[in-house]
Amino acid sequence: MENLLRMGIREAVKSLWGVDVNDDLLQLQKTRKEFEGDLTLVVFPLTRISHHAPEQTAAEIGEYLLSHIDAVSGFNVIKGFLNISITPSEWAKRLQVIASVSGYGFIPAGPEPDTVVIEYSSPNTNKPLHLGHIRNNLLGFSLARINGAAGSKVIRTNIVNDRGIHICKSMVAWQLFGNGQKPEDTGMKGDHFVGDFYVLFEKKYREQIEGLVAAGSTPEEARENAPLMLEARRMLLKWEAGDEETVTLWNMMNSWVYAGFDVTYKALGVEFDKIYYESETYKTGRELVLRSLEEGHLLKREDGSVWIDLTADKLDQKLLLRSDGTAVYMTQDLGTAVIRYNDYHFDRHIYVVGNEQNYHFQVLALTLQRMGYDWAKGLHHFSYGMVELPEGKMKSREGKVVDADDLIAEMTATATSMSEELGKLAGYSGSEKENICRQIGLGALKYFILKVDPKKNMTFNPAESIDFNGNTGPFIQYTYARIRSVTRKADETGAGTVNDNCNDVTPNPKETAVIKLLNDFPGLVQEAAKEQSPALIANYCYELAREYNQFYHDFSILGEEDRSLRNFRLKLSEMTGRVLESGLWLLGIEAPERM
RNA sequence: GGCCCUAUAGUUCAAUGGAUAGAACGCGGGUUUCCUAAACCUGAAAUUUAGGUUCGAUUCCUAGUGGGGCUACCA
Numbered sequence: 001m002e003n004l005l006r007m008g009i010r011e012a013v014k015s016l017w018g019v020d021v022n023d024d025l026l027q028l029q030k031t032r033k034e035f036e037g038d039l040t041l042v043v044f045p046l047t048r049i050s051h052h053a054p055e056q057t058a059a060e061i062g063e064y065l066l067s068h069i070d071a072v073s074g075f076n077v078i079k080g081f082l083n084i085s086i087t088p089s090e091w092a093k094r095l096q097v098i099a100s101v102s103g104y105g106f107i108p109a110g111p112e113p114d115t116v117v118i119e120y121s122s123p124n125t126n127k128p129l130h131l132g133h134i135r136n137n138l139l140g141f142s143l144a145r146i147n148g149a150a151g152s153k154v155i156r157t158n159i160v161n162d163r164g165i166h167i168c169k170s171m172v173a174w175q176l177f178g179n180g181q182k183p184e185d186t187g188m189k190g191d192h193f194v195g196d197f198y199v200l201f202e203k204k205y206r207e208q209i210e211g212l213v214a215a216g217s218t219p220e221e222a223r224e225n226a227p228l229m230l231e232a233r234r235m236l237l238k239w240e241a242g243d244e245e246t247v248t249l250w251n252m253m254n255s256w257v258y259a260g261f262d263v264t265y266k267a268l269g270v271e272f273d274k275i276y277y278e279s280e281t282y283k284t285g286r287e288l289v290l291r292s293l294e295e296g297h298l299l300k301r302e303d304g305s306v307w308i309d310l311t312a313d314k315l316d317q318k319l320l321l322r323s324d325g326t327a328v329y330m331t332q333d334l335g336t337a338v339i340r341y342n343d344y345h346f347d348r349h350i351y352v353v354g355n356e357q358n359y360h361f362q363v364l365a366l367t368l369q370r371m372g373y374d375w376a377k378g379l380h381h382f383s384y385g386m387v388e389l390p391e392g393k394m395k396s397r398e399g400k401v402v403d404a405d406d407l408i409a410e411m412t413a414t415a416t417s418m419s420e421e422l423g424k425l426a427g428y429s430g431s432e433k434e435n436i437c438r439q440i441g442l443g444a445l446k447y448f449i450l451k452v453d454p455k456k457n458m459t460f461n462p463a464e465s466i467d468f469n470g471n472t473g474p475f476i477q478y479t480y481a482r483i484r485s486v487t488r489k490a491d492e493t494g495a496g497t498v499n500d501n502c503n504d505v506t507p508n509p510k511e512t513a514v515i516k517l518l519n520d521f522p523g524l525v526q527e528a529a530k531e532q533s534p535a536l537i538a539n540y541c542y543e544l545a546r547e548y549n550q551f552y553h554d555f556s557i558l559g560e561e562d563r564s565l566r567n568f569r570l571k572l573s574e575m576t577g578r579v580l581e582s583g584l585w586l587l588g589i590e591a592p593e594r595m
Numbered sequence: 596g597g598c599c600c601u602a603u604a605g606u607u608c609a610a611u612g613g614a615u616a617g618a619a620c621g622c623g624g625g626u627u628u629c630c631u632a633a634a635c636c637u638g639a640a641a642u643u644u645a646g647g648u649u650c651g652a653u654u655c656c657u658a659g660u661g662g663g664g665c666u667a668c669c670a
Binding site: 027029032033034035040042044047054078079080081124161164165166303305314315316319321322323324326328329354355356357358359360362383385386388393418419422424440448451452453455456457458459461464467468469470471472474475477478479481482485486489490495527535539542543546549550552553554556557558559573594595 | 597598599600601606607608609611612613614615617618619620626629630631632633634635636650651662663664665666667668669670
């Protein structure tokens with residue numbers, strides 16, 4: 001529709017003033033609700049060509065369009081805005097086209113698609129997932145689907161930070177205070193079990209620091225010399241040296257954690273195509289650094305530590321290997337990137353990581369380029385804002401976090417009590433009820449998080465919880481469920497199907513409004529991929545659901561006597577349902593058949 | 596100190612440089628013999644400040660102020 005008009009306008013300008021107009025001067029947008037029309041041309045930029053006043057320019061173009069394009073039924077000019085009306089029957093034809101397309105809005109990957117690796121989640125194995133990880137996982141999972149829908153080949157990946165000082169802390173604490181207990185002895189999920197030892201370590205460590213400071217140490221010395229920290233460092237060295245007892249303990253505790261993570265990922269509905277482990281990539285990173293050092297890209301200090309000097313790029317010097325030869329975070333990320341490139345030869349690599357690591361990823365990309373890897377230009381840090389609690393930042397060291405498992409359970413519980421209160425779901429089996437409430441609770445959580453611009457920090461208030469009314473996931477799910485209810489009924493009663501004829505229908509304004517939104521969907525998916533923004537999809541779904549609900553409220557579908565019109569409304573409903581389902585799918589939200 | 600992000604109704608969020616800044620929650624008033632009222636209709640309520648660019652700025656630029664982050668031999 002938009003392309004048709006663009007062509008017409010270009011023709012009009014050519015015919016009226018003899019100029020081939022550049023496409024970016026044709027500012028075509030949706031007409032705002034309070035004005036008559038469907039699409040609006042902003043003519044200010046064209047006055048340079050016409051040398052006429054905006055109103056006159058608009059009127060001349062409007063006349064041309066009206067007499068040359070059948071689909072244009074009229075126009076009006078307000079200031080510099082040309083509001084163009086499209087005939088309702090043209091919109092009805094659009095609906096037919098939309099209905100005839102399979103996979104509407106999605107572009108299948110071509111023979112040589114753009115390959116994009118998306119890394120998200122990236123947990124540490126010393127503690128369970130929390131609300132911050134939920135935002136990360138939901139964004140990453142949705143981005144993967146959006147990029148896939150836009151025609152890219154997507155590899156969803158995860159880097160598990162399974163080695164390093166943090167897991168050594170949990171290991172030390174378990175050795176000292178665990179009494180040989182295992183998760184199954186306590187009935188706890190493995191990740192929570194291990195996480196509790198991490199918190200315990202930090203608690204005891206703080207006590208030791210306080211003790212040392214009281215005995216006369218400076219705080220800095222105390223942090224360095226506290227026995228627990230010395231033990232954790234020793235543990236890390238033993239691990240890197242391959243000490244058998246240490247590695248066995250490490251393997252055991254990590255396996256507990258993974259069992260726990262799997263449960264959380266499954267509950268959240270996220271998946272990965274390939275999981276990398278830092279313990280398997282950091283050595284490649286170290287070799288890379290040492291080779292690059294020989295090649296003269298890096299510098300070695302007297303104490304043996306290895307650095308890259310990025311001061312020419314207005315950054316600092318950055319440590320790549322410690323003086324004791326052990327790897328840091330950057331070391332393994334370098335290794336992981338190279339391994340991944342060798343595995344997939346990606347065009348783009350998106351890291352879904354919080355904005356606190358903006359500097360890290362600048363350094364990562366630059367360092368790889370310095371090392372001679374040109375593909376590192378395809379590295380992109382998808383930097384999202386923090387999730388904060390009303391009282392401020394979450395602090396996992398102090399155990400002040402919103403736990404992912406707890407939150408998911410609470411959402412489901414709220415959905416369940418709400419459903420019962422509303423008297424929904426009477427007559428469904430226990431497992432059916434359970435599944436629907438799970439879908440709704442998760443839908444509420446996911447939508448709440450994804451509708452926000454990823455760049456921005458967001459506040460999460462656990463006490464006020466998340467709404468189920470208004471601009472929410474359940475609102476969209478409810479709209480979908482109502483549509484399914486209608487189409488099911490149509491099938492059962494033989495009132496009609498989507499394929500039935502409705503060619504002679506002239507849609508009313510509410511119906512047209514819905515078709516216009518449906519018509520926007522493919523472009524919107526492309527834009528969401530270009531902008532890397534699930535929030536665009538979320539807000540679109542809400543708008544479509546709202547518009548459809550108005551139509552649904554004002555007009556009867558199955559009660560309509562006229563057969564053509566009834567078929568038309570069924571088709572409109574069916575297509576709205578399909579697009580809502582697709583949109584929700586792009587967000588990783590399930591669309592319940594009933595609720 | 597240096598660098599990055601951010602600022603919109605009481606609150607949570609929208610708005611490719613375009614018209615009278617759009618929703619939701621909350622608050623006020625309505626709608627159910629009718630396909631699901633988790634819905635629909637309706638009222639009050641907002642662009643941090645000062646400059647600049649532009650026919651036109653919530654949007655772009657500069658400066659100030661508030662909030663957050665980074666600047667670790669943590670990850």
